[in-house]
Amino acid sequence: MPHPSSASRRLTIADVAQAAGVSRTTVSHALNDRGQVDPETRARIKTIAANLGYSPNLRAQRLRTGRANSIALLSSMPFAVAGGPSRLGFLMEIAATATEAALRQGLAMVLVPPLDEAQNLLDSLDIDGAVIIEPVADDPQVERLRKRGVALVSIGRQPEMNPPLAYIDLHGEEAGELLLEHLYAQGARRIGLLIGSQPRHSYLDMNAAYQNFCAARGQIPIIEHADEAGGEAAGHAACLRMLEAHPDMDGLCVPVDAFAIGAVQALLQRNRRIPEDVKVATRYDGLRARQCDPPLTALNLHLEQVAALAIDLLFEQINGDGKRLRVAAPMASLVPRLSTQTG
Numbered sequence: 001m002p003h004p005s006s007a008s009r010r011l012t013i014a015d016v017a018q019a020a021g022v023s024r025t026t027v028s029h030a031l032n033d034r035g036q037v038d039p040e041t042r043a044r045i046k047t048i049a050a051n052l053g054y055s056p057n058l059r060a061q062r063l064r065t066g067r068a069n070s071i072a073l074l075s076s077m078p079f080a081v082a083g084g085p086s087r088l089g090f091l092m093e094i095a096a097t098a099t100e101a102a103l104r105q106g107l108a109m110v111l112v113p114p115l116d117e118a119q120n121l122l123d124s125l126d127i128d129g130a131v132i133i134e135p136v137a138d139d140p141q142v143e144r145l146r147k148r149g150v151a152l153v154s155i156g157r158q159p160e161m162n163p164p165l166a167y168i169d170l171h172g173e174e175a176g177e178l179l180l181e182h183l184y185a186q187g188a189r190r191i192g193l194l195i196g197s198q199p200r201h202s203y204l205d206m207n208a209a210y211q212n213f214c215a216a217r218g219q220i221p222i223i224e225h226a227d228e229a230g231g232e233a234a235g236h237a238a239c240l241r242m243l244e245a246h247p248d249m250d251g252l253c254v255p256v257d258a259f260a261i262g263a264v265q266a267l268l269q270r271n272r273r274i275p276e277d278v279k280v281a282t283r284y285d286g287l288r289a290r291q292c293d294p295p296l297t298a299l300n301l302h303l304e305q306v307a308a309l310a311i312d313l314l315f316e317q318i319n320g321d322g323k324r325l326r327v328a329a330p331m332a333s334l335v336p337r338l339s340t341q342t343g
Contacts, residue, residue, distance in 0.1 A: 011054045020048045071314060072125055073098055074112040074141055075133035081196075081228045081258045089257075090284055090303075094133060094155065097307035105315045123148070129318045131155060131310045135165075137199040151317035155310050157201045157326075166317055166325045168310050172205025175299055175332045179253050179281045180213045182297065186340045188251025188279045192222035192242050194235065194263060196256055202283075206255050222246050226259050235262025243270055255283035260296055264339070279340040294338035302330040 016031075017024045022045065029035030030045040037045075075091050095111050102109040107128070112121060122144045129151035135142050137159040145152055154167040183191050193210045195203045207223070214221045224242045226234035235258060242249060243266065252267075254260035260282035264274060272278045274294055282289055285298035306329045313327050 011052055013054075016045065016049045016052060016054050019052060020045050069106060070108040070110060070127050071102055071311075071318075072110045072112050072122075072127045072130040073133070074122075074130060075114050076136055076139055076141055077134065078114050078229050078231075081231060081256055089286055089288070091133060093286065093303050094307045094310075097304040098131060098311055101308040101311035105311060107311075107315070129153070129314045131314055132158075132165075134200050134202055137161070151314060153310055153314040153317060155306060159199055159201050159204060164325060166313055167327075168306055168313065169326050169328050170202065170301065170306070171329065171331055172202050173209045175283060175301075176206040176209030176253070176255070177213065178299065178332060178334055179255075179283065179297075180209060182334055182336065183251040183253060183279050183281055183340060184213075184217075186251075186275070186279055186342075188340075190219065190222065190246065190249050191251035191253060192224065192246060192249045194224050194226060194238050194242065194252060194254045194256075194259055196228050196259070197225040198228055202255065206253075206283075210253065222249060226256075228256070228258075231258045232262035232265070235259030236266045237262070239263035239266035240270070243267070243272070249278065251279045253281055257282045257284045257286055257288040257296070257298070261288055261292055264292055264294075264296075275338065275340050275342055281340055285335045289335075289337075292339070297337045297340040298335050299332040300335050301332050305330050 013024050013027050017027045020027065022041070026037060026041070027045055027049070030037045030042040031049060073095055077091070091114070099109045110125060110127065112125070122141060127150060130145055132139065132141060132152065132154050134156040135154050135158040139158060142152060142158065142161070142165065152165050154165045156170050156172070157167045158165050180191060193206065195206055210223070211221060222242060224238045226238040228234070230237070235254065235256070238259065239252070239262065252263055254263050260280060264280060267274055267278050267280070274280055281297040283299050283301070285300050289296040289298040309327050309329060313324060316324065
């Protein structure tokens, strides 16, 4: 039976204990699946609590445990790159799976968009931890959260970080090699690289793969940088510069999909056929790559698994038993499309 005054006040753990004829401690252990409570008693207490309509006082629970039971997902990539068409880009694909994985750990997830007005939230968000996507060197978001003592994990290693963040290794150099080798196998011999100017590890890894590729084949590197904030327009302008300086370029590796779309527009503007004259490949197999005309060869980065691994790693960090600093993501797999293949 509900407590006589339960209609006018919030039910407490004491009400459940009284109805079940056990101590408050036993109720707490039973409802939180802790302690030494036999399964039959645990199940009975949960049934009584449900019948009474009891729900935990989250504010009191927060004070007692010191946990907010919530985490944040953030990225320093601007929406011009991270959002994509209809905001369904790299960031949102990770967010969809990360939210589900967080809930399985009993955590709610807050998405902090890469907007200037959202950054002030980092000082006040009540969170236990955060996952940051491909942070830059000396990323201000990382610094602000670390000063607060918030547990952190990055998807992709943060360059030059000391002490290093625990991270999910996306195998950037291997991914770059996969794209470059595919372009070469399709007949491209003067391959250019168009990457972001920001100090992200994915760009550093791609540049390393490209330099090694060129050295192994005796090709003089063709490299152009673009600012992420410019999105597709920045990719368009960078590609025009490359064509002006290297009119014989017949292959283009553009890891950032927004830049790749701009590059395709620039090539078509200069009457270069894709893939007959110039073959184009990008890194992220998202909506941009699939809807481009022609569709872009890209990499399946297995982001669902990446997001789940990041949440598991962050949960370890929050619980204080995180000994792993690096977790390997699945290796990327090539998704060939018309932008590199004739016929």
